[in-house]
Amino acid sequence: MILEEMSILSCCRISKSEIKKKSLKNSKSWVYDDADAYSTVPRGVSLSSGAIKQRILAEEALRNGNARVPAEVFTFRELATATENFNSELLVGEGGFGRVYKGHLNKTNQVVAVKQLDRNGVQGNREFLAEVLTLSLVHHPNLVNLIGYCADGRQRILVYDFMHNGSLEDHLLDLAPNRKPLDWYTRMQIAKGAAQGLEYLHDTANPPIIFRDFKASNILLDENFIPKLSDFGLAKLGPTGEQDHVSTRVMGTYGYCAPEYAKTGQLTTKSDVYSFGVVFLEIISGRRAIDGTKPPEEENLVDWAKPLFKDRRKFTVMADPLLEGNYPVKGLYQALAVAAMCIQDEAGTRPLIADVVTALEYLAIRTDEAASAAAEMVEFE
Structure with a gap:
């Protein structure tokens, strides 16, 4: 069960006091034109x-x-x-x-x-x-x-x-024939950096800022594939004081919006965590959040993934075929655990983005075994 792997987050939980100490292509947003x-x-x-x-x-x-x-x-x-x-x-x-x-x-x-x-x-x-x-x-x-x-x-x-490597979407979902797919550890590094950007907005900015349109096309990559969040046109100041949410009409991109936000218009930082989970699933699987070219039961990435989370034997089915099996199996399981927690239906059960960052710091470390194998492969070639 995927729940067995979720301990990676529980063991990395950080208190709020500790958090305070830590210092564009085809995906279009749909919006309501309102005074909000x-x-x-x-x-x-x-x-x-x-x-x-x-x-x-x-x-x-x-x-x-x-x-x-x-x-x-x-x-x-x-x-x-x-x-x-x-x-x-x-x-x-x-x-x-x-x-x-x-x-x-x-x-x-x-x-x-x-x-x-x-x-x-x-x-x-x-x-x-x-x-x-x-x-x-x-x-x-x-x-x-x-x-x-x-x-x-x-x-x-x-x-x-100028970001020389375009967007994450270019390297993940719109991969040109002459472009090599991202390797596993580069994907984890990109996910970690993007999560760190959200962590800054949620935990360091005062008042907190809710990004509200987190998706692959809004994650730009510099010459070293360091991710930069872009397109802050839908960013919104988060709740302050006794508030636990801000109320707003729904803005964002279909497939990435948290269910409670889409239904009620109640926006929290956990709404961004849900969107991060969807993008993280895209990073792991190489599939789009919404893909009309897939069979009906596979068009929605979250709906496709949730049944697979229940069967460990199907975890490898969720890995991007372009990886050709070049990933640590345990790392795949743990990454899926992080994604599964982020896309839970209830906002209160999703992790803080700071916890996600801590988990990804471990997942982004290239193991000695993997580094040795990579060196042998280069030598062989």
């Missing part, structure tokens, strides 16, 4: 006056805590030059809120990602505000770095460090 989205950013910023004055954003961030103000405010002309007038050949991704281009800043000789938000509809404005203000207030190695922004007229553009 304004609560994703600090109060005082208004869209009612028309075009947003660029400097107001930085000043507002400063008034709301220890802000890390974006390094630069760009003009539209500068970013048009950087992207060769938003040349379609430089398009590297497209999400629910706009397009992402590869660009080059001549004055700093820096390669960047330029995200041009959709000018149609107020949702683009809301995502812009949420991204600028959230990423001005938080900073972590596993969160994407916002270099600057542009708010000229109706233009809403964000500039980030």
Whole structure:
């Protein structure tokens, strides 16, 4: 039974006091266009006056805590030059809120990602505000770095460090024929880093921040495959004081939303834990959260996996075939145990993300036996 393997988390449980001491392609989000989205950013910023004055954003961030103000405010002309007038050949991704281009800043000789938000509809404005203000207030190695922004007229553009290896989706679910699949330990390292990003948002940020759109396409990978959470347009401030949840209309991506959030609109950090569990299952299995090309009983990844959790003999069926059996069997069992706990229907029974991070720290360690085998394989080749 998968429950036997769940002890990996129980033995790693961390108290809340200890936690405090620890310092885009085809997956589109579906949203409800509602006033609730304004609560994703600090109060005082208004869209009612028309075009947003660029400097107001930085000043507002400063008034709301220890802000890390974006390094630069760009003009539209500068970013048009950087992207060769938003040349379609430089398009590297497209999400629910706009397009992402590869660009080059001549004055700093820096390669960047330029995200041009959709000018149609107020949702683009809301995502812009949420991204600028959230990423001005938080900073972590596993969160994407916002270099600057542009708010000229109706233009809403964000500039980030360019991630040379694209998204996790590119290497896991949209694998090109000429691209090697991720090995087991790289997958575990990516999962650990992504969980650490969530841990920072949940346990270090004050008030806590609920990411709300955790999925493979929102996990970007740098040249060393270090993961960075991106797309904070749906991020929402978490409960404070006596509150145990925040109420909101449902926003997110189908297949990743926690069941209690989808049903009631009650959002907690455990909602992110559920989404993490779904992505972790994708990492283990190489299957999409929702895949219409599969037989009906296998279209939903969680529904497919839950019966298999009950039979140890079927655990290996859940491993990505592209791994070709190159994974530690015990590690597979333990990884499935972590995923199973994260996707439990009852939010209260899911682990804290800090506990998940601790478990993944063990799973991401390459054993001596595995390292020796890998060395022999390289020598043989």
